[in-house]
Amino acid sequence: MMQDLVVHGAFIVYAIGLLMTFGLILTWVERKQAAIMADRIGANRAYLRIPFTQIKLVWWGLFHGLADGLKMLLKEDFKAASYDRVAYAIAPWIVFTPVLLVFAVIPFGGTLVPAELFSGSPDIASWFGDRTYAMRIAPLDAGLLVVLAFGSITVLGSMLAGWSSDNKFSMLGAIRSASQMISYELVMGLTVLGLILIYGTVDLVDIVEQQSGTLLGFLPAWGIFLQPVGAVLFIAAAQAENRRIPFDLPEAESELIAGYFTEYSAMKMGLFMFAEFIEIAIIAALFTTLFLGGYNLPWMSDAGFTLPGGHFVPISHGAAVVMQMVVFLVKVMLICSFLILVRWSLPRFRYDQVLRFAWRFLLPLALANLVVTVVAVWAIQGAGA
């Protein structure tokens, strides 16, 4: 019992630290990457000066995130003459909390066997006994459904924020945000359905483990090779759910000031921004888990590598755990970087274009993808039986 508490406590601390760090770092990555893409120098002003010296630590402007956070914390929390005080106060939290909760079911590493990890010190090893833990916070077999459930709550927060602000810009932002998120959630759900059909489970650890095999003898059995159309649809729908350019209609600054959070200031506004950046990391983590083999390298499973020729390379448990955690982080960071690349490459859609894109283009495509998947799965399973 105590052992479970220790391990899960460690997981929770790791996950929250991870998400907060990603939220902070991504604000910097976004600026720096934009600068590199636009051939500018970019964020390079904020620095820490070592006391009593003239040594300034600029570190490529890495401290801009810190400066931003401080600014938001110390600014006046301007109380707008809101239409509804309660709704106005809880709206940022309704946006922020589900985003964190989603990560509870995403596996960030393989199976952890503490006894094997601490085999050097028999006391700790015997205390843990033969317990094993999958590296995620909540061991729920309905993992993917939990993601969709919590993902659908966020829209309530943006609607409440826009409605309670008593501001027409906010209201327009809220309406746009709601219609856009409802439309793209449908696309996302239908896309994920194809993947569920192939894997036959909604347990995210199962999904990752099934991806450690091979396809056609040499390809890693990643979701992106099984469902290439699904992967593209998923990333497009996820980007739209995240309300970032090219789908940032709800907060289009040249039209609506800041959309549904126009009337928010200081840390309340910071929560909206922070939720948006953490959501980038969450989307990247989900995409990694569903389509890119999760925490495993190609052909890798908890025990070791099964190379295409049938050659098996075993790895020790400690090495596997460290490798899986690092691989997961690297994959998530790469996908984040890709999402930011998209954000700085494309212009913003018009409102009608966004909805038409969802209902007339992505939805039929998702349905076609689903039909093809159903037929293929049926044909393959029929051949096997």
Add this chain to the structure above:
Amino acid sequence: MIGQALLWFFAAGALAGGVAMLVLRHPMHVALSLIGTMLSLAGIYAALGVHVVAVFQVLIYVGAVMVFMVYAIMLLDVRDTSFTSRYSGLLIPGVAGLALFIGALVYVLRREGPVGDIAPGATAFRVERFSVDFLHEYWLHFELTSVLLLAAVVAAIAILKAKRRGDG
């Protein structure tokens, strides 16, 4: 121990949300309390070890039904004067009725004793079992309910049309 405490916590939340839904006047506050109740119910299901039902509770009721309700309420005219008073006129009878109901419930539970053991997680109610049970036992009920819902939608449209003609 923790499970028991969570159960009480969510039960209190569900009850408070239900009461607030009945006595508050403003549509948005009513919707928010309903969301609170739905989430608390999901919490109760999760505390009892039926995570699948909890997830569907959140996914369907909060993520779909309540989102549409809030969307509709958001577009209501804020100058409508019918909900300017904070509480419903039924506040006192409502609270009295609730007290009576709780009293009756406590009386019955005391007389009957504990209904059964609610030790959670002993037999995990997994997705597979849920799906199999759902598709084998309850498929017809589910389809019949959807027909009922369709009838309700048609009825709502009919009422709207009748009213328009009357205004007419």
